[in-house]
Amino acid sequence: MFVYELRFECFADTTITAAEKAINNLLEAYRANGQVLGREFAVAFNDGEFKVRLLLPEQTSIHKRHNSPWGNKALEQLTEAKLLAPREKYIGQDINSEASTIETPSWQVLYTSFVHMCSPLRSGDNLLPIPLYQIPATFNGDHKRIIKWQSEWQACDELQMAAATKAEYAALNEMVSVDSDLFRRGWDLRGRIEYLTHIPTYYYLYRVGGESLAQEMNRACPKCGSTEWKLDEPLLDLFHFQCQSCRIVSNISWDHQ
Known part of the structure; x- marks a missing residue:
């Protein structure tokens, strides 16, 4: 950058x-x-x-x-x-930020965290950010809805990382649950981006908790219930699960890594 x-x-x-x-x-x-x-x-x-x-x-x-x-x-x-x-x-x-990708990805993912300032749309080939203005406008001529979703996700992430108030649990639920408003808005944006770019676009579903590593390794896709989304090798050393039908990627719980 x-x-x-x-x-x-x-x-x-x-x-x-x-x-x-x-x-x-x-x-x-x-x-x-x-x-x-x-x-x-x-x-x-x-x-x-x-x-x-x-x-x-x-x-x-x-x-x-x-x-x-x-x-x-x-x-x-x-x-x-x-x-x-x-x-x-x-x-x-800027020496403290990531370079943007210059190649069209084979797939892409909505992925962010509270420490990232870059685009939340990342290349699935190398996880480098894709500048939003490089894709067609998502709604009303620009990408304001994606920026707003990113700000909400980052706010939830910061609350759960601070772990200092009861708000942590509500924020974490927004990040990990497929029934949350944050997931619904982000997953819908993901679909809009895929429609506009004609590139498979996934949503990163944050995962923490779980009783054991064995349970984590066998958990099903929370959206469709498929048990075949566990990957033999993690994508980009980060995503251990990928549901192609639901367009979701996720990690083994951070508590068991």
């Missing part, structure tokens, strides 16, 4: 409020389409221009060809706020 700085110059008198609204609208449009990563963006004002540093999946992530309709409209609204189109400055490659 790559760090870029965007600079917004004023071409006429404006106000901080108008500029802030226009810039933040553009950044949210980029985020909803997977063109920038993260949740918070510090916008600084100095010497008559606004600056913001962003983490991008690729060096071309904010090129206009990747924009959603919202992103194109947000660029036009900069003019109304008396701002010029942003100038890009390459800062460097």
Whole structure:
């Protein structure tokens, strides 16, 4: 991933409020389409221009060809706020994040965690993230629903990893149960992505608990009940189960690894 700085110059008198609204609208449009990563963006004002540093999946992530309709409209609204189109400055490659895949995968998976800022859509060949703007818009011209699902999954993951409140159990249930709202929304998004890309797309179902390793090795797919989803060798050293009909991958319980 790559760090870029965007600079917004004023071409006429404006106000901080108008500029802030226009810039933040553009950044949210980029985020909803997977063109920038993260949740918070510090916008600084100095010497008559606004600056913001962003983490991008690729060096071309904010090129206009990747924009959603919202992103194109947000660029036009900069003019109304008396701002010029942003100038890009390459800062460097981020050393703490993963590189995006550059090859079309043979299969893909929705997989994330609370420590990951990258796209939740991963290549099934190498688990590298696939920038969301590289696939057709999932709903309403962008990928806002996928970003929202990712934020919810990460919030649940952080709660269960902290293990400090009763909320841990409710959060964990959302992650491990095929009857949860989190699973239902994510699994439906998975299906939408597969339909649009024509690439087999799986949902990662988190697994923890279980009475014993022997029980784990013989557990059935929680959606269809198949007992034939256990793999001889784990995929990507992570997924020990794969149900091709339900499009679910899962792990042996972390308590027994």
